[in-house]
Amino acid sequence: MRGPAIRAIGLMTGWGVGAVAVPPDAVAAAGERRVLALDRPALDPERFRRSPRECVLGVAAVAAMLEDAGEGPEAIAGEDTGFVFVTAAAYAASNRQHIEPRGSNVYFPYTAPAAISGEVAIEYGIRGPYGILIGGPTAGVDAVAHAAEMLEAGTCRRVLVLGVEIFEECADLYDRAGGLDGPLVEAACGLWLEAGEGALTLSRGRGRRGSADGARRRLGEMLACEPLAALALHRASGRPGPVEIHAAWRGETTSLRWSHAPYRARRRAA
Amino acid sequence: MGVQGLAGTSSEGRPTPRPERIAILAGGVCTPIGQDVDAFWSALLTGADGISRIERFPVDDLRVGNGGEIKKLTRAIEWSRVPDCRASRLLVSAADDLLSQAGARPLPVAPERLAVVVGTALGGVEEGERALAGDVGRLPRALYDAPAHALKRWLGARGPAITVATACASGATAMGIGAELLRRGEADMVVAGGYDGLCRFVLRGFNGLRSLTRDKIRPFDRRRSGLLLGEAAGLVLLCREPDAGARRLGTLLGYGSASDAAHIAAPDPEGRGIERAMQGALAQAGVDAGDVDFVSAHGTATTLNDASEAKALRRVLGARLVPVNSIKGAIGHTMGAAAALEAILCLLAGRHGQVPATLGLEELDPACDLDLIRGAPRALRPRVSLSTSLGFGGCNAALVLQGAA
DSSP, X not given: OBOOEEEEEEEEETTEESGGGOOSOHHHHHTTOSEEOOOOOOOOTTTTTTOOHHXXXXXXXXXXXXXXXXXXXXXXXXXXXXXXXXXXXXXXXXXXXXXXXXXXXXXXXXXXHHHHHHHHHHHHTBOSOEEEXXXXXXXXHHHHHXXXXXXXXXXXXXXXXXXXXXXXXXXXXXXXXXXXXXXXXXXXXXXXXXXXXXXEEEEEEESXXXXXXXXXHHHOBOGGGHHHHHHHHXXXXXXXXXXXXXXXXXXXXXXXXXXXXXXXXXXXXX | OOOOSEEEEOTTSOEEEOOOOEEEEEEEEEBTTBSSHHXXXXXXXXXXXXXXXXXXXXOTTSXXXXXXXXXXXXXXXXXXXXXXXXXXXXXXXXXXXXXXXHTOSSOSSOGGGEEEEEEESSTTHHHHHHHHTTOGGGGGGOSTTHHHHHXXXXXXXXXXXXXXXXXXXXXXXXXXXXXXXXXXXXXXXXXXXXXXXXXHHHHHHXXXXXXXXXXXXXXXXXXXXOBOBBOEEEEXXXXXXXXXXXXXXXXXXXXXXXXXXXXXXXOOTTOHHHHHHHHHHHHHHTOOGGGOOEXXXXXXXXXXXXXXXXXXXXXXXXXXXXXXXXXXXXXXXXXXXXXXXXXXXXXXXXXHTEEOOOTTOOSBOGGGOXXXXXXXXXXXXXXXXXXXXXEXXXXXXXXXXXXXX
16 A cells, blocks of 8 residues: 655653653663553643543644644644544543442543544544554554555545553553553554555564564553554654564564655644 | 546545445344344344343343343354353354355355454453452453454454444444455455443443433434443455355445544534545445435434434435435344444345334434335335444444345
């Protein structure tokens, strides 16, 4: 398929804002900390009074993406913007709160993964084609591929790919369930994709190989956000040329390869 | 990507190639009114009512405790091979029917070339409920993508397994993404569709929203007062059209989706999102609204859904009266399964030359002035059908389907 261009990236992680905050080694940087949490962004308290943290993080990541693009919200409003949201578990905290209410109960519709993207779509007026994928890092790669298909099909001019993962409220459950290694690093990452040049190749296999370029070692466990954050790291590295992102989840591997450097030059907001 | 002429113009005004059409080889279902396609179809035609008092978990403390519950999974499946998880078992039950309908066990495709794409509103959330109640061994199955992987293992598939969660539009989105996998050559066959099981989590939630009716489900009726939930799974077997033989259920002509950007829990009152999704599906299909012979509506029987959907359908279809039905009166709103079941219904109508009536509809709401099929099935053999789906978060999706000739 045709390789989309990456116009902008907004990355927020438990390490801080942007790729520059990501340490060289997640395990060493985390020390004794099991979860690297993201604070609830300080957005309009009245507008987001019922919104759980994962929803507000999604909104904030898109704001960071727009700042990276040097654009205002109007640039992504309307029917020409497609939207692909991806997460493995961002809904788990609200699900748990609904199952075992503590203090105020969650408004039930916010237990749905679709509430996170719905809140973002409402905030920015995104009305184009729409998809929501659930899964670990491989779903993050699938989300980028689905967005590329939307662009190639000509159903929209740009696509927002948004990943959100939070862990703090369910950290004890992840520990009991097992299977997630390393520090759990909360993340919210928005990618702005638009039509580009060259080719994008997706390949699949079986195994446990994650980000071959060391992104996973730097990022920690970010589930579906891992490949999106890996793109942010790659861009920040300043290495020109093709990009390869590898992801593994539940015994499947998925790799995405751009035949060329996909990053568009950034314009800074005035 | 195979090109069969031009589908229209892109958002940038350039001509876009029409995507390759996708054959639907067979369907498989597990529903409150039938656990195979033939029983499901017969029950729809005879007006069977799948709504009952829920028995599988306590509901006495809830305002409404009725729904489309499957009392017992009746297919002869080696259940020890399937996780003890309601959602996974619904999926596997529908898949077992799918294999029977396809006449192939295993499916005639290399495991690496068989993909699974399923949609859900709830995933494995009941496993989370049970884990938090003390059965911690269920925790790994609580993530929403766990049932898709259980289905993949049961099928022996080794291709991609993708979970979609566009709420109650998930089944349609899954079929759209399944078609996409085929077009870009990532698989040669895709088992696509949706599922959701009933559990306290969702019953409590919808009771809290006061969305559930104490009356019958009455889609598009003047007296409609809400929905009831149901549990089900619906799956279709997709392949590229040139790879399909003569034996098929129909063709997926087009898929469209759109976001409302209006409200977290309610549809856009004007139905603009579902209108865009329908227009997108028609454009991908390369057919005009005038070609549509039948609409399987989302038709949940909530005041807002049916009115907004009717407005959107009138704008898309124009003044022409196109027959419309909703099957939610018979089985409840089966959430992630709904769109796949409704797609199968469209294709069965094309095969059998009859369209089931809308159970529960007695007095048509004047605000929903559509040609709703009510009272008795209508003799009609739709060639091109349109199926609509809406969900929480402003998710909208539409499918354009063609019955086998």
